[in-house]
Amino acid sequence: MKVLWLAAHPEERSLNGSLKDEGLRTLRAHGHEVQLSDLYAMKWNPVVDADDFDHTPGARLQISAAAERAHGNGTLSPDIRAEQEKVTWADTLVVQFPLWWYGMPAILKGWFDRVFVKGFAYGINDPATGQPLRYGDGPLTGKRAMTVVTAGARPSSIGPRGVNGDLNDLLFPLHHGTFWYTGMSVVPPFFVPSADRMTPTTFEDTVDRLRDRLLDLPSTPPLPFRRQNSADYDPETLTLRPDLAPHTTGPALHYTETP
Template sequence: MHALVVTAHPSPRSLTAELARVAGSALKGSGSSVEVSDLYAMGWDPAVRLEDYRDVDGGAETVSARSRHAYGAGTLAPEILAEQDKLRRADLVVLVFPMWWHGMPAILKGWFDRVFVNGFAFGLQDDAGLPRKYGDGGLAGRRVLAVVAAGDRAESFEPRGLNGDLDELFFPFLHGIAWYTGMEPLRPHLVAGVDRPGWDRFDREVERLRERIAGLGAEEPVRYRALADGDYGRDRKLRVDVLPGERGVRIHERRVGEQELGEQGPAGHCVDDHRLAS
C-alpha cells in the first residue's frame, strides 16, 4: 500500500506534526510506502487564483470550467500537478490537522480547493454518460482517514456533547469531499482534550494512533449511500419510503441490514436522473 500523509500546522514541534510523524512511521512499519505533504513547510498557497490555470482563455467562465480546461490542457500550476500526482499514487490518504473553529485549517481547505479540480477529482462520467460522484469519482479506489487534534474533551464531541457529534461536524469533509470524489472515508480519529490543563495522554494517544493505523486494513469505511444505489429520487432527496420521517445527515448512511437497491431501484421508482446537472 502507498499512503499520502497531508499535515497542516505552522509549527514543526506541534502535536499535529508529531502525530503526522507517528502516522508515517506506523504506516512504514506495516510495510506501506509513504509520501508527505507538509503544507506549511511547503509554503502552500491556499487561495485559488486565476494564475493556477495558466494559458487558459476562459473569458467569463466559472472557476470550475477554467480549472477543467487547464487540467485537460496540462496547464495547471506545477504545485497543483505535483499534489495530483501524489494522489494518483496513493491508496490511502491520511490528513493530520488541528480542529480550528469546528473545521480544518484554511491552508488544508485550500489544498482541496486548488488540487481537487474539475476533470481530476470530479466532473467525470461513466460509460453510460452518468455523472461519477457520491460513491464514485476521480479518486475512487482510495480511502481517507482524518486525524484531528481538538482542545476540548472527547465527551463534548459525542452525539449529546456541547460541540456536536464528530461524524456530523465532519460531514462536509467525509461526505461532501471524500465520498463525493469516490474516496471511502474512515471514521475520524479524534485526539481530544489537548488544551485542557494537565493533559498527559501523549504517550497513550501515540499508542492509540499506531493501533488504529495497524488495523486499517480490516476497518470498514463509513457506509454512505451512493448516488447510483437508487435511494435518491429525481429531486436528489432520499426517497420517502427510505427511513420515512427521519432527517439529518445520518440518513445518508446505510443502516445495518439495509439492502442496496441497485441502479434500477424498486418497481415504480425512476433513478435515471443522474444525468441532471451538478
C-alpha cells in the same frame, strides 16, 4: 499501502507535529510507502486564482471550466500538478489537522480547492448511462481516506448530546462532501480531544491508538454512506426515497446505518 499524509499545522513541535512523526514512522517501519505534504512547511498557496490555469488575460474566469480545461491540457500550475500526482500514486489518504472553528485550517481547505479540480476529482459521467459519478463513485474510487483530528474540547462535549455537536456531523462536509463525493471510501476518524491538556501518559496512549488505527487501515470498515447511483435516491431529484429513514433529517439520512 501507498499513503499520502496531508498535514496542516504551523508548529512542528506541536501535538500535531508529534503525531505526524509517529504516524509516518509507524507506517514506514511496517513496510508501507509514504509521501508527505506538510502544507505549512511547503508554504502552500491556498488561494485559487487565474494563475492556476492557462487563462486568457482579461477574459471572464469561470473556475470549474478553466480548471477542467487546464487539467486536460496539462497546464495547471506546477504545484497543483505535483499534488495531483501524489494523490494518483496513493491508495490511502491520511488528512491531519486541528479542528479550528468547526472546520479545517484555511491552508488545508485551499489545498482541496486547488487540487481537487473538475476532471481530476469530479466531473466524470458514466459513459453507459450518462449519470454523474459522485458520492461513492468517481475518479478517486478505490482509494481510502482517514482524518486525524485534534480539538481542545473535552470528550463529553463532542458527541450526540454534546454542546459542540457530534464528530461525524462536524466532519460530514469533508467525509461525505469531499472524500465520498469523489469516490473514496471513508474510514472513521481518529480523534484526539482535550489536545491542549495532554499529559505524557495520555500522549503515549494516544500514540498507541494511532499506531493501531494506521496498521488496521486496510481492513477497517468504512463509514456506511449511501451511494448516489443506487436505488436509495430518486435519480431526478437526488433526494432520498420517502420510505427510507422517514423520521430522520440532516446528515444521518445519508448513512445506511448509524455509524
